[in-house]
Amino acid sequence: MKLLAIDCAATLCAACVYDAAAGQELGRSVLDLGKGHAEHLMAVIDAALKESRAGYADLGAVAVSIGPGSFTGLRVGVSAARGLALALKIPAIGVTTLEALAAQAATTFPGRTVLAVLDAGREEIHAALYDELLGLTYGPAVTSLSEAVAMATDTSAALAGTAAARIATTARRAFDIGPEAATADIAVYARLAATKGAGEKPKPLYLRGADAKPQAGFILSRQNT
Structure with missing residues (x-):
């Protein structure tokens, strides 16, 4: 196919x-x-x-x-x-994107737990943890930097994604790091x-809402007729 x-x-x-x-x-x-x-x-x-x-x-x-x-x-x-x-x-x-980053990291570090992490702004990180067989064990979820550092340290995971270097720097220790791209x-x-194989129809994975929201002052109240 x-x-x-x-x-x-x-x-x-x-x-x-x-x-x-x-x-x-x-x-x-x-x-x-x-x-x-x-x-x-x-x-x-x-x-x-x-x-x-x-x-x-x-x-x-x-x-x-x-x-x-x-x-x-x-x-x-x-x-x-x-x-x-x-x-x-x-x-x-x-x-x-997190499972793809983890899978790419696993080709460099086979048989390792992988933590895929993406900078999400607002001091937040999008994270997912995968076991040695790339089975999902945590996430995808929004975490803080400290939570992501603790997860990486506790599991001795290889890291992948845009937040990988930041986590290593914050933890003040060396990690095996795969792709650092988004x-x-x-x-x-x-x-x-x-x-x-085939499954449910794909839909965007948004871990938080869009930044752009209507201003409350411009929302009109419903009129009963």
């Missing part, structure tokens, strides 16, 4: 085509945009398909990063994945999705 994976969780707009049976990436396209995923995603997908010499009709599933990550980017990626899945009558499979390599999403 050929699987299309897409990721808009952070600054990257990425897609790859993956042969699940062979365990091999066939083609990819990655742009570091910062913003503007909606304007570029379909072109990125087309470029990955072209490099893989595959078409939409050849796809058996669509994988997508579901976060935590950019509020807007996640909506773009998940909407595209679900739309393609509906049009092609194939499953859409969600993969969290998202994993696109092929990792494809590989994980190929092992998951």
Whole structure:
């Protein structure tokens, strides 16, 4: 089965085509945009398909990063994945950024517990802890820096994600550290999705609400008629 994976969780707009049976990436396209995923995603997908010499009709599933990550980017990626899945009558499979980061770290530190941690602002950290077989044992959840440091220290975990170096510095000890990015390599999403199979339709994983909220002074009271 050929699987299309897409990721808009952070600054990257990425897609790859993956042969699940062979365990091999066939083609990819990655742009570091910062913003503007909606304007570029379909072109990125087309470029990955072209490099893989595959078409939409050849796809058996669509994988997508579901976060935590950019509020807007996640909506773009998940909407595209679900739309393609509906049009092609194939499953859409969600993969969290935290499990993808942990899986990428596990290739460097096999057989280790991995704590995936992302800076979330407001002195908060998005965290998830995975055991030696990448089974989820905690999270995904919002934690404080001190809680994340305690978790890393107590479990002697390898670290991955944008908050990894900060945790090591705060703990004043050395940790094995994998990728320190906000998202994993696109092929990792494809590989994980190929092992998951079809499930519930993916939806963005928001561990807290959006920053933008209506101002209370502009909310009109309901009028009874």
